[in-house]
Amino acid sequence: MNHLRLEIICWSCLLIAMAVSTEAASVWKLPTAQMVYEDLEKCRQESLEEDAHTLRCLVKKLGLWTDESGYNARRIAKIFAGHNQMEELMLVVEHCNQKEQDTSHLDDWAFLAYRCATSGQFGHWVKDFMSQKEVER
Template sequence: MFIKGVKILFVVLLFYLMTSTSTTPLEAYEETSPARRLHKAHALCTLNKSPPATDDNDNEQIVETFIRCMATKMGLWTDKDGYNAKQVAKFFNKHNYENEVMTIVDYCNHQHQQTNLDLWAYESYRCATEGRIGAWLEEYYMLSLKL
């Protein structure tokens, strides 16, 4: 469990680093582009972040809340239905695996559905990013470092 939590935290930090080290101003992106939505979501969700955690449970809860906040602000998550697989797939359109992404996201979304919305978002995200989607996120991050 700890290793999976570290992997998820790593991916969240990748998103954070992508948005915080970008040299492209937010205004340069189209209003509806994924990059602009990511920048906006990050800004809104970090405003709501808690003080530093005191133990692993606090850290995990902060990550759960942050992931749900980011996904909600980016239009990828609703509290009623969870992740919108079609919207998530749009982020991976360069790989031309829209159906695969949608299948994985739908599967993980339904497998981990629960009343604790932060935990549902976190566990579904963790499930979906354990395979190829996680590798694509890491690839995207590595490419962004070269820019």
């Protein structure tokens, strides 16, 4: 009987591990400026133009934010890898994320952490990234 119970537990653990790895294996893709603009428009409509809510909606859609841990610094750094400062950018994003963390006001957390992180060189990179779409129009 104990052997059967152990086997059931092992199979259950295996199934859970497979489910988790399948979810993790769903590949996150680098967003293009086009994707950002499309998601931004959807979020603006959903949030009735409220900036903080629009921003959080956008970064969630892009896979750059979770309500549990805030910004995903590694993914953000991958978007701007061409600037060859991934480690520094990750430190800035993580610092701002922790500094502004407020799980009871998620929109404000997302907005204030974004404002903190984009107050320096990273802000110029974001503007350059978004201007790619303007050139395409």
